[in-house]
Amino acid sequence: MMQMNERKLKILAAVVESYVRTGEPVGSKMIASLPEIHVSAATVRNDMAVLEQLGYLEQPHTSAGRIPTILGYRLYIEKLMSPADLPEEERERLDHMLGVNGNGNQMSEELLIQNATTALAELTQCAAVVSDFSPQFSVISKVEVIPTGKRVYVILLITSGGSIKNKACRLEFDLTKEQLSWFSGYLSEHLEGISVSELSDELMENLTAAMTAYMMSLAPLVQGVFELYRDLRQHALLCKGEKHLFSYEDLDKMEVVRFIEHKDELMQLMDDSFSGIRVVFGKDRENFVIGNSSMIVSKYRKGRKNVGSLGVIGPMRLDYAKVIPYIAYFSQKITDLISEQSEQTREPCPDEEDQKKI
């Protein structure tokens, strides 16, 4: 009697779906009128009372219909819903939004991630968040110092992930050809081929010491290198489409503003290790505090390593069956694309080094 059965699950699913669609508490009559339910409203009522006792549903007040509890959503997501599948044409559309244009054209990981975020925000009408620490796993493939204008030098740093960083530095005087090539050579020698995660403060300090020993007034350049190093190590958190959050009645505006200003609190949550797709509900954890909201995240990988997570934040009342497949598709696609790139660029590495040492 007090236990679950097929029909109760069906009713739970129906409640979730109807509530997600309309935002109104769902009554027994409404449920009974559904084609897939073949019992009367009274029976539905009995079942709903049980579902409430079990903690899957709740009533905002006595004479209203039921709405799902967090527990209810969770059960629905894990066991009951049938995720929409993406027809071929839909996938093409998604690829297009990612900027993946058929011809295996070069595209930096950074841009890919950005496009994914924008696309996800657009598609789901939610805030899309990405926590990306893939740069940490890429290798510095090139460092150059380029004179440009008087006394101005641009340091250029390229990683195997295809991200290109640069920084202009102004010196007090112009470098001679020898000085420039020494500096440039020194940097190449000590940085190229090193993976970003191997870059340590220690290593950088040695570098700094060596270079300022060579010539004190290189300091601004050294400083530039240091800043680039910090940029590289930075763990990027990207967020787009926050504005959508303001259109949901059931999210508290104040909490949304707070969230926007303290996004970084999320990082820990996103970086937790987990596999597959994870759904977290607002106020469930202390570092994600928008009431009535939920966050859906998935990891993406580079080769076998998790290098980031992407997902969306929206109202708890969200069409999970639609949103989850998007996230799944994007995380898979990104994994494919950056893994493939890393294959292509990691292979040549030894070659390059050989060439250099000739």
Added chain:
Amino acid sequence: MMQMNERKLKILAAVVESYVRTGEPVGSKMIASLPEIHVSAATVRNDMAVLEQLGYLEQPHTSAGRIPTILGYRLYIEKLMSPADLPEEERERLDHMLGVNGNGNQMSEELLIQNATTALAELTQCAAVVSDFSPQFSVISKVEVIPTGKRVYVILLITSGGSIKNKACRLEFDLTKEQLSWFSGYLSEHLEGISVSELSDELMENLTAAMTAYMMSLAPLVQGVFELYRDLRQHALLCKGEKHLFSYEDLDKMEVVRFIEHKDELMQLMDDSFSGIRVVFGKDRENFVIGNSSMIVSKYRKGRKNVGSLGVIGPMRLDYAKVIPYIAYFSQKITDLISEQSEQTREPCPDEEDQKKI
């Protein structure tokens, strides 16, 4: 009788200031109680009735106090208010927010503009907007093609404004040294020293033609150059702190969302030529349609040319006396900084070219 006088102006100013502070319609009693007003409430009432007839004030409804009309705000801003002045320490704080750190350190114009936007949004708790077309007035100071990884080439483009653009392109095969240096040389020869505004579609097409004539399969590189060109010509519109707009009761959320999604409609308005500081009120113009909002903009210059505008968008009920000085200071500071930079980098140009042609 029906005409302006000292006291009426004082009352108007008092109404504006009180309304800006509290957001409540202002009654005669409130005004009469102010120390700077030495007449009774009845007299104030008479004056306010006149101010209403003249169109400077209005009543939301009969038994409420008065609030300023657009005309009222305008008069206040132009004639009545006394802009707060910025004490030395405040300026230092602002400079710090701009990222101007004493030592005349190199800083790209782009970054400067970005910092200004962020700072303005933060200081005023409004949305800050910047329309920047300074890149158009800068000169391409360097173009390089750098091989990196197998079959991947990075095109690097540096302008006198200090902005550095790059693009990675993948070819079907590796270039020989000769091919690379030809390509690189050709680009340098035809692009360096040219001001961005001189770059025309025509010029680019000639370039494309010449290069693909030399070798068909350079196409991806040529494509890369073309994309960089488009990036450069792009007229940047930057906007930060939109979120603040959601906390103002008197701005319609829907209109704010619409604004965020169609910011570019603003461009025209911001690019109009005007001098000094301009205040535009929402719904005043058809391309700025957030009701009860106002936008305050100022041009900034590079040398003698207007190269952009920056400002804020907030509720009409805004502390103009505080906000306007910020905008004035920033636009002046930016003007100073980028003009100075352009002096420093424009001068050397001939030198560089000489060096090259040796």
Added chain:
DNA sequence: GTTAGCACTCTCATTCTCCGAGTGCTAAGT
């Protein structure tokens, strides 16, 4: 185990009432 019937509960929208802030006008004061 299911269902119809019914009394009951509680929200929400509507209506009504009334308070008070603020006004405009008038008449008296300077």
Added chain:
DNA sequence: ACTTAGCACTCGGAGAATGAGAGTGCTAAC
């Protein structure tokens, strides 16, 4: 001719009263 006290008037908005309707739980019959 201006200023001011006094007063009647207006109107929005808060709060109480009311009623309709949606939804429930329970009971008794199927």
